[in-house]
Amino acid sequence: MIRFDLSRRFFRVWQRNFVVYRKTWKIGFIPPLLEPLFYLAAFGVGLGVMVGSVNYAGEKIPYTTFIAPALIAVNIMQSAFFETTFASFVRMFYQKTFDGMLATPLSVDEVITGELLWGATKSAIGTFLMMLVISAFGLLHYPGALLLLPIAFLGGLAFACAGMVCTAIVPTIEVFNLPIFLFITPMFLFGGTFFPLSNLPAWAQIVAHTLPLTHLVELCRGVSLGGLRSHLLYSLLYLLFWIALFYPLAIVLMRRRLIK
């Protein structure tokens, strides 16, 4: 078992990132507002005309309704993962922000925890903004869809932890292309996002179920469509298990990287 050196001071690290975010929020708000518009236009209007409706959980639903929650899930994954890879790496390596923090009464565990929770927060902010746009098209079913916000935070935390593990081990910033190409992109394409998993061969479905985005998409789609089903509980447990595994791993590896 590892012992965490953690006080509530991690909030100060979160706060630091929030101060920076507030300075540039106008720019930060644009992608989550525009991205769903682009995707819905391209996939919904363009592709959706060819696809029509999709069989999902025994029901026929319009293609745009099918992909809208997946767009949110993808955004949750990307915001958190990018925050704790590229953005954290820049703070750690180029700006020496962590070195500065470690000369104060902050522990490595607190610095990293603050960063991870900030990644999760960014996912939640992005989700909130996307919900505004997608709701305008009537593609979310309320009040169930409100659960997207806590799911965004949880899913964001899961991907933030995965990103931080990468940050702890990459030698240079270019190496992040590897986990993005091998981990993020396959999930983006095959995680039940743009077509139902049941279209895949059985073995590929099994592989997809070992990956976190698949479960995050399940959760987002489940609460957005208004039907809470028991299998969502498995997806939730999967994400909790993922965090229980990758959070301590991120802490241990970051200690190894930062404490010299």
Added chain:
Amino acid sequence: MTETPATPLVHAQNLRKEYGAMTAVDGVTFSIRRGECFGLLGPNGAGKTTTIRMLYGFTPRTSGSLELFGTDCDGSWRTIKSRIGVCQQDNTLDPDLTVVQNLNVFGRYFNLSRARLQTRIDNLLRFAALDNRRDADVRGLSGGMVRRLVLARALINEPELLILDEPTTGLDPQSRHQLWSRLEDLKAQGLTTLLTTHYMDEAERLCDRLVIMDQGRILVEGAPSELINAHVGRTVIEIMAPGNNIRTLLQEKSVAFEDLGHRLIVYHRNGEELYRELISGEYREGCMLRPATLEDVFLRLTGRDLRE
């Protein structure tokens, strides 16, 4: 040990740091008294920064004992760190934040209250002569302003011990003097300071006591003037383009000198006498008498080889 005014602020005993087979700090022992400016000098790779990092809890030590404020560092590192201010060698200012935000955010890492932070920041901005730059982007500050802001930031928690790792490296002479006068003000207020530097004039001017380190060990310890007296003498004679006959002359007089080929450096207790003798002879040109400095001590003890 409990803390009394007589307790040394820092007491390091046999500090060691090994990285695999490499020993960065090889058993150093020193104490820093309350109110003094203590210098840590040495060429590159001497172990200065590693020693400092062990002091402020950034680097875990391999062995040895370390007490700050009369308390063992292992137990209450958080309390100890809240009483220290650190100016790191690298610029760790937050480029994403403005001048005032840098101070504010940093103060919050110490859990300082909003009200206390407000007055503290106003004072520090005035102290650092940055009050007209409150909302400036730190990326646009000059080297001297950056260093003053780093110093102001290190003082945000009203530390009892200020640690400065090469505070004036890369600054122009004006900025160095600006920073020095601020450090002298702080010293006059009774702040204890630990300083590492490559600049001997800086150490001579600021330090009450210092140690010279090389290859992870402490070579000598003392006040700058004591060290100069003990290891060089009061004066130094430099002889440019020396001929062989002067070498013979010095050897006959059994005077210690360093032979750099194109230049001889003579360390002699009675420098003036020898100097008069030399210039009355054939060495009128290219012979120079000057007061001995800490740099002479440093070079004499650590040698003239490059450390890269």
